[in-house]
Every structure is written in C-alpha cells, then in structure tokens.
Amino acid sequence: MSDNLSKDLYSALCAIPLIDPHSHIDAFAPTSRSLDDILGYHYYTELAHSAGMSHEPLRKETSPRDRVRAILGHMGRFDNTIQYSWFVEIAREFLGFTGDRVTVADTDTLFDAAQKTFAQPDWEKQVLQKTKLEAIFLTNEFDDELDGFDTKKYVPCLRTDSIVFHLEKANVRNRLMDATGVDFGDAQSLRKAIWKLFARFKAKGAKACAISLPPDFTPVKISDSELDRAVKALSGDSTFAKAVFGGVQFAKSIAGTSSATDASPQTAVAAGMFWMLAEHCREFELPFDLMIGVNRKVYEAGVYQGQDLFDRRTSLIQYRDLFNAFPEVTFPISVLTSGQNQELVAYAWIFPNVIPNGHWWYSNIPGYIRRDLGERLQAVPKTKQIGYYSDAYKLEFVLPKYNMYRTVLADTLAEDFVCPKRLTETEAVALGKRILRDNVREVFHV
C-alpha cells in the first residue's frame, strides 16, 4: 500500500512546475551541446578518476567523443551510484535510449544522438517544458553580464566567494574596480563598490546573494578602522600580500579572537567583507544563501572541480553573532554533511531568519536526503523550508535530480504523514508543493 501511495504522491509532485533556486547554469548556454557537456559534469569525472581513470582523457587535446568513451569505459565501476542513474535517466528521457544500463558500447550511438538532439533550435525550450521548469537561479560572478537574457527565467544571483576570500588577488581587485568604477583602498571605498554591485544586481532582478564557506569560518563584525588596515595591506605591495596571505591558512576561523585584528590581514578582510555583504543584503532586501562547510583543493591532483572536501567538525554556533545581528535578513542555509542537519533543524526552529535550503553536494544522495528531509518536516515550520535546488551546470540535469528528490519526498510524505494518518494524500501533496515551490516564491520574492 505504501508503495502505491508513494507512486501516486510522486506523480502529483511531478505535476508541480519548478522554480529552481540554485544552479550554475550559464544563461547564454543553458543546455548541453554534446554528450561531453553531460559527462564532463564533475560528478562523472570525479567518479571515473576515483575509480581509476587517469587525467589523460580530460586533457583539451582529447576529442569530446574519445573523452565520452573513456568515461563510459569506467562507468561500469560506478554504475551502483545514484549519479550513474541520473545519467541513465538523461539518456532515456532526452536521447531516446531504451536500455536499462549504459555501457561503453553505447558510446557512439549516444554521442551521435546527443549531437543531433542538442542541435535542435528549440532544444532549450523542449528541456524547459519537459522539466516543467519556470525559472532557475544562476550563480553570477560580480562582473558577469546580466543583459541579453530573460532574467525572469534565468534569475541572477550575486555569488560572493571571490569578494570575501580572494581579495588578495590582484585580478580580483582589478575586476572589482572595473565592475564598479570605484578605486577602493579602504573600508569606505570598498563599501561604495559593494553598494554599486548590489544596486546593479538588484536592478537586473537578482533574487539572492550567495556564498560558500569553509567549515572553520566564523562571522564576526570588525570595525572600519580594522578593515582599513587589512585592506591597505592587501592593496599594497602584492609580493608582500602574497607572502602574508598565501598558503593553507587562508580563511581560517577567527573564532576566539575578540577582534579580528589578531588575525591575519586576509582573515580580517574576509570577516569584514562578509559582514559588509550581510549589511547590503539587509539594505537591498536580498536573502543571503550560505553554503557551509567546504574546504577547497584538498585533493590537489584531483580533476577540475573535483578537489574539494571538508572537515565535518563545524557548527552553526559559529554563526550565532550573524543571526542575532541581522534579524531582517533571511539566511537560506545549506550544510555539506547530514551530520549537521540536526543543528540546521534546531536553529531554524528557533531563529526566524534561518531557513534550511536543499541538499548540497555530498549530501545530495537519497540516503542523506531521506534522513535530513524527514527531520526537517517533523520539526521546522513548513513555511521555512526550501526543499531542493538542482545545483546543475546544464539544464538537462534538472529533471533527473528533481526526480530523485521527488521520489524521496513522496516516500517521506507517505511514510511519515499519510500512513500514520497525520495528513491525507491531498494534504501531503500540498505540503510537498509548499516546500518544492511556494516557499521558493515567498522567500526569494519571485
């Protein structure tokens, strides 16, 4: 009975049009152009490399078809994974594949089918329709082009990792000066530059500010004079800055220091800029998406985008001052590990401005989603939960990823709500719609 119920709920959930609140879609090239775009997704290159594939097929010199053949040639080693099942679903839904399992023998057939399919002039439209995707959020660098596409469909979001964590790099500073016309050298001029960024993004329909944060990051307010000194160090002698800021100490927590002046200039800048961004989110009424927990470049010899891991020993207590200081700012929060979900549940249950947001990266597999979602639905107000985002780089991934989520959501609603008679089937679908769609609209003012 539970099985049929899950299926019915799943069908009903699939009928709800999607607004996807976080992705890495390029608005100027939202769909794939070849199968290489699909299998070049870091999940596949990571898994193939982890299972034994060398870097060789990933070099520019390798033809797309040969690269696809190499990855498919290793797929038999990870065809147990959920990521593999996304690919099979793409092949079946979009490429006319009718088998159950994809192997290296399917390389040419699939590659050719993809060439033909993706070349259709209305391919983007087809994918959007099949996916019932109304709008999808982007991840924009501060100097990204925001003209030339429908920002109602491809919703700009200001991604701020570089502003907070890479301001010691001359090219980031130069890009920021170019983008804002502000020749910053102290806290005040930096504030002016940031204000200009926000004004431009807001004018172009941006719906959020976003950032990913290392596990040891702890937001603290620092004074303008402290920020001044730190920024001046950064903007000064670049050799000096590199010496001071390079290496693994980057973005170390400044927890435990009563002021950020005890920390390195780079740490002080990170603290100051992060706080400044929160202030602008308040002024411009933008939610601030925090994606907490990633350490960059842990596996130095990893594939592109496949080098990041984490230290699970992180806590939302680090964000205590931030949540208290900015009651007007909504913080949709993604955590990297399922182990941190209980904190997210508890903080969202207590703090009005804390909102659980999707299932990020290493937690984006059914086992973790089932657990984390179940906990959230039992204890966090339903109006405060963003169910899911695709994190996709190409539109073709939105469907299989949301289908995975909807399968888990349907099971969860069936097992935790309908079977124990806490909700009827109709009410359960309404609860699903709320976290899948309604809350995205309300939280991000779409």
Add this chain to the structure above:
Amino acid sequence: MSDNLSKDLYSALCAIPLIDPHSHIDAFAPTSRSLDDILGYHYYTELAHSAGMSHEPLRKETSPRDRVRAILGHMGRFDNTIQYSWFVEIAREFLGFTGDRVTVADTDTLFDAAQKTFAQPDWEKQVLQKTKLEAIFLTNEFDDELDGFDTKKYVPCLRTDSIVFHLEKANVRNRLMDATGVDFGDAQSLRKAIWKLFARFKAKGAKACAISLPPDFTPVKISDSELDRAVKALSGDSTFAKAVFGGVQFAKSIAGTSSATDASPQTAVAAGMFWMLAEHCREFELPFDLMIGVNRKVYEAGVYQGQDLFDRRTSLIQYRDLFNAFPEVTFPISVLTSGQNQELVAYAWIFPNVIPNGHWWYSNIPGYIRRDLGERLQAVPKTKQIGYYSDAYKLEFVLPKYNMYRTVLADTLAEDFVCPKRLTETEAVALGKRILRDNVREVFHV
C-alpha cells in the same frame, strides 16, 4: 503484517503504568488552568515566533484568549511538526475536539472547553488516570518547598544548574545561605551547605540529582584550596565578580588545563561544585542525571525558554575522569543531539555507571528517537536503558509525548526484534516494559 504487529505492540505498551523520570511539573499546580498554559509551552511559542509571530502576543498585557488566538493563528505555518500533533492529541483526548486539524477558527471553542474542563475539581486525578501515570519526577531548585504534596507521586529531584553555574550571582548565594543556614565563604563551608541540601532532599524522598551542561563543559577535580580561592573571589566584591565572571566566557571548558587554577574563578567554581555534587550523589546514593549539550541564550531575542541552542561538537570523552572517579554513582545521561548517540551507546556498553536516558529536547522527535532507540536496543544491556521522560511542564503533555514514544518503540520492536524473529511478541512487550518502567524503578530506587 508489520503494521498490525506495531499496532498490537503499541496497545500492549500503552497498558503499562508510567513512572515519568524527568519533568518540570509544579507539584502545587500540576495541571493546566487554561488553554494558555498549554499553548504557552515553549515549543509552541518558539515555533510560532520562528514562523513569523512577533513578541507582541506574548506580553503580559495580552489576554490569555488573545494569546491563544495569536498562536493558533500561526499554527497553520507549523502544522507539519510533531509538536502540532501533540496539541491536536491534547485537544482530542482532553477537550472533546473531534476534528483532524486545529485552526484559528477553533480558538473560542477550545479555549472555553479548556476553561470548563480544567476547572473540574478532580481534573488532576482524571489526567493521571487517563495517562496511567503513577509517579512523575520534578525539577526542584535547591530552595523549593518540598512539603505539602505527595512525594510518592510527585518525586523531588535536586536540580543544580544554579549551584554550579550561577554562584557568582549574589541572589543565588543568598538563597543558598537561606536554604542551608550556612554562611559559606570557602570550600569547607560550601561542602557543609551542599551536604545539608542533599540531606533535606533525601529526607523528602528525592530520587535524583540533575543538571544541564554546556557542550564544552569538562568535569575535573580541583583541590579544596583552589576552590577556596575561587569561592572567595566570588563571595567578595560583587562588582569585581561581575566583571570577572560576566559575559560569554561563562562556564567555558577547562579541558586542557592541568588544574582549574589556570581558568577563571567562575570556571573553577563550576568545576569544583560539580565534582562536589558527584561526591554527594555517592554519599547519598542518588543517581546524577546529566543533560549534556545546551548553550543558553544563543538567540538573545528569542521567546522565553526559546533562546537555547548548541554546538554539536561535544564528546563524552570530556566525562572520562568523572566516570572513572565515581564508579558507585549511576549517571543517567541525556544527549542533545542524535549525533552523540553512538558515543552514549558505546560508553554505556563499556562503563557500568553510564545509562542512556530518554530523548532530550531537540532530539525528541520521531526521526531521532527511532534511530537512537534502535541503536541503543541493539548494543546496550536492556537493564541499563531509561526509555523516556516527558520533560513536561503540565501533566496534559505526558500522554501525547509518551504516545509518540510508544509508537516509535512499537515500530522498533516490530522491525528490529519480532520480524527478524529475535523476540516473540510477548517478549518484545516485556522488553518495552523494561525500558519504559522497570528500569526507572530500579535505577532510581522508586
């Protein structure tokens, strides 16, 4: 089959009379007097506030009926939560409500029904009978009145947070002097005061000493001379004491310091008093309930009792010295997060004096209970587990909370024991009874 089995087990478990080993019941006003007492429970004010309700309806000036209306007016935003389902159950079991969902439209009906129902002279008796509640443990401040009620039914317990963590406050010190008649100013006189407290509580039938502890607390033994110095600092100039002891450093761990003298006087006092309490638990043969992991006042603008959260990075290794030093003292231990349950399981499996105790606060929802309970039943001797306590402020909550627990317990016994043929149905009920009731009697000598 599993469903019917669960139902049968649930019915059998519901027939077992309860002894509830932890609550915040006021023995002089154990039941609710209006619906405001029910919905004033911090779970509801927290969830309503987190979902958007201001502090306005929670002010004294607001009439109880209007406060109830305001909270019910926000309940539609958190009617997915398990806490909501407790309330529906209270309405149905105690207030004659017959619907499936409570809305703001039910305000007056329910409020009036509650007024009438709760005013019945035998209401307390009715609730006790309906709940099959034989006895319930209290949480008593050291100077609480212990005369004037049936201590077999309302069992006194000495709660010691203020003695350990708030002795820098003049009013706490004064209350302690008043309660004991001891004008303490050093370790020896403090020991005398504590002895008197224990003697009084023991004479009045107290069955446990209890305390809640922050995640970074680490018990260490300090010498009387160290405690002397720290206490003298506390008892001295109160302005000085406030300057030294105020602020966020309160109750910081002294882990890593070889003696507590390196720590602040307040930390030293906390360490010294905690150890002294353990010594008195040994002398007076009282279990020492440890509730590990809460940080107080994290959300400073939160509702009353809705400001506390936690840092999940805590470990039972911090209690290593304590468990080794007091083999004669039983420590029923509650952990705040499900993530700490495996430590609790392992420490209880190894240390004879460590006992898992219930499902506390942020872990008191079915998802966490199912997981934590399943783990405990697979690896901790059955004679060493206290299944559940209600943590209730009013008697009406004991029934729905225990029903939630019994539902999970029945499912767990069905899935993990009866279905795999490890136990018969009768044996499974006996296992349930052991952790629900028998162990409470044995561990606390009731």
Add this chain to the structure above:
Amino acid sequence: MSDNLSKDLYSALCAIPLIDPHSHIDAFAPTSRSLDDILGYHYYTELAHSAGMSHEPLRKETSPRDRVRAILGHMGRFDNTIQYSWFVEIAREFLGFTGDRVTVADTDTLFDAAQKTFAQPDWEKQVLQKTKLEAIFLTNEFDDELDGFDTKKYVPCLRTDSIVFHLEKANVRNRLMDATGVDFGDAQSLRKAIWKLFARFKAKGAKACAISLPPDFTPVKISDSELDRAVKALSGDSTFAKAVFGGVQFAKSIAGTSSATDASPQTAVAAGMFWMLAEHCREFELPFDLMIGVNRKVYEAGVYQGQDLFDRRTSLIQYRDLFNAFPEVTFPISVLTSGQNQELVAYAWIFPNVIPNGHWWYSNIPGYIRRDLGERLQAVPKTKQIGYYSDAYKLEFVLPKYNMYRTVLADTLAEDFVCPKRLTETEAVALGKRILRDNVREVFHV
C-alpha cells in the same frame, strides 16, 4: 515482497565463498578450545561487566566452566543485543543447541557440548567448510612467527601500532632489534629495520600493513634529522624517556605545528614512523589499513580489551597530506563511528587511493551497518568498497558476524536497488559479491 526478496538475496549471498580481510585469529590456534574461548570474547565480558558482573569471574583462578556460568548468568541482562544473537547462532550452528534463547540453565549442556565438539581433530576444517571461508587475514606483531601454517589460508598482515606508538618502551625496541638484527639509534637505521620487517612479511605472503589510530592523530612528514633527534631521546635514558612519554599525552595530534619538533619526542617518533610505514607500503606494494578513532584505556577499570572508547570529533581532513603524498598506496579505511561515514564516502568518491573498509567495532551493529552501507553503495564506486571483515579472535565467530552483515546487505540491495528497479535480482547479487569477495581479491592482490 521485499521480505521474500531479501531472503532470496540473503541465500544467494551466503553461497559466496568468503575471504575475510581482517581478524585477530591465531594461525596456530584458530578455533576455540572451550566455551570459555567463545564467551571470553571481549564483547561478552564487556557487556556482562557493564551490566553488573564484577571482575571476580574473570580472574585466572576461576575455572572456565564457572566463568562461563557467570557470564551466562548475566546474559539475561543483555539478551537484547546483537552480540547475544551471535552467541545463540554459534550455539545453534556449532553446538547442536535447539532453543531460541540461551540462559544460565544451559551452562553445563553447552560447556560439555563445546568440549566434545571443539576436540574433534577436524574441527578447524569443519568450521572453515561450514563458514565457506577460503582465507582469513591475521593481525601479526612484527616479530610473530610466520612459518608453520598455510599463509594462503591464514594471510599474514603486519600490525604496526607498537612501532608507531610504543617505541618508547624498551621491550618494544628490544623486540624490534631482535626481529631485524638492526641496532637502530637514528632515522636511517630505523628505516633499515623497517625495511627488513616489510621484506620478511612480504616474502611470507603478507597482504597488508595495518594500524589503529587515536582520533587526534594527524600524519605529517618530518625530516630525518627531526626523527633522529626524537629517536635518540627515546633510545637514551629509559627513565627519562618514561618521564617524557608516559601518561595521557601519548600520541597526541601534532596538527597545527608546522613541524613535529614542537611536539614531544614521542609524538615526533609516532609521526616519523607512521610516514616511514607509508613509504614502505609504497615500496612493497602493500595496502595500508587505517583503523581510525580509538582512544585506548579510557575506562581504566574495564575488563581486558574492554577499556577503549573514543572522541567522535575526528576528521579525515587530518589525513589530507597523507592521501596526497601517497597516491600509489591504497588506504582501506575503517572508521569507528557512523558519524564519520559521510566523510569516508566523500573522500573515497574523490581520492582514488581511499577505500571504505568494513564496519568496525562500535559501528559493527545492524543499525549502523545499514546506514553506512546504504550511503556507500549510493555514492562510492562499487570497485572501491571492502564490504566486511569479521575482526574475529576465533573462527567460530566468522559465520554469525558475516550472517549479520549479509542480512543487512540483502535488505539494502532489496530496498535501495531491486525494489526501485535500479538492479535486477541477479545484478544485485553480483554487486553483493563484488563488495564481499571480488574487491578483497583485487585490493589485496589475493
């Protein structure tokens, strides 16, 4: 349907011959000689002691029969545990027991049956056949005898805890000198000694190097001159060494120190020796089994082998340098807590040389296995997972432990793969065989 499916899968999995990649079997006495050998397993002595049994029956002076009677006399207190069910299975499978529950009344019958059964000249052969056990890995001290048994069946593995963590002990140093003929006093001579050990073990068919590590251990490379100085301190005045290295600071992490010279000599030696072992694993092409997370002697008054616990606050980020420095070495990794499984999954998904290995010690119960296994199967390449090892001290335990695992594996394959139509039943069994057997052969070159 799922139930029948699980049963079918379980039967199919049970038909696969086993190669058990980690145990504590004594190749010269692989089977039990009396029931005392079975119930002397630390799980039973721990649980009995934790449930109230004194040390008295565990003394040498107690007769084996009386010791068995004492433990069985306490078993009623922990007959809910999975460890109890292993014992019932041993009694049923090997001792002709036909009941469902074992009690103290069965003492003499079982004890006598065991005497008779275990005395059969072909008992070892019977157990191996009944268990379908082809080969089992040992845990050898560096000076263990490696001649006189079939190393194809009892596969030597070099266990290195003493080399890394106990080199301050004169008897360890003396044993190492005896075993290698190298009178070491500095890094270079130590390296020569280690090389000789590896050469001997490799020649005798060793298939892995292994070590268990405390939760705060962080591998770092130290220079030979640093190691020199540290080793000289160790090899010098033994009173001095004892003073410096004794006590609880043993094997403390040196994380955060840029070189190990800031650490104690003992810590520096541990770091240096660990790194040296990894270098030899590379040279001798041996996988390096890391068993991460145990603190030794936490419960000082515990039973033999029942004193170890842990601090769950540990992270694989501590092993970042190691995984990067040794891409040619395979690291099969066991974690002590389920909470660390997500890191293990993620690190194995990214690092080619990281492999999840079994379900260790406090995580070796169905609740944790189900969760950890499900996560691994959804996200780690199937060719990179070692499903299980028995960790057994006597051969009789291999069967019930693997049966527990296979039950969970069958359920997992049914629920996560066959029911959602990701795999057919036949494919699911093949996936099971891969992680149960094929990967053991490939990873360890058996």
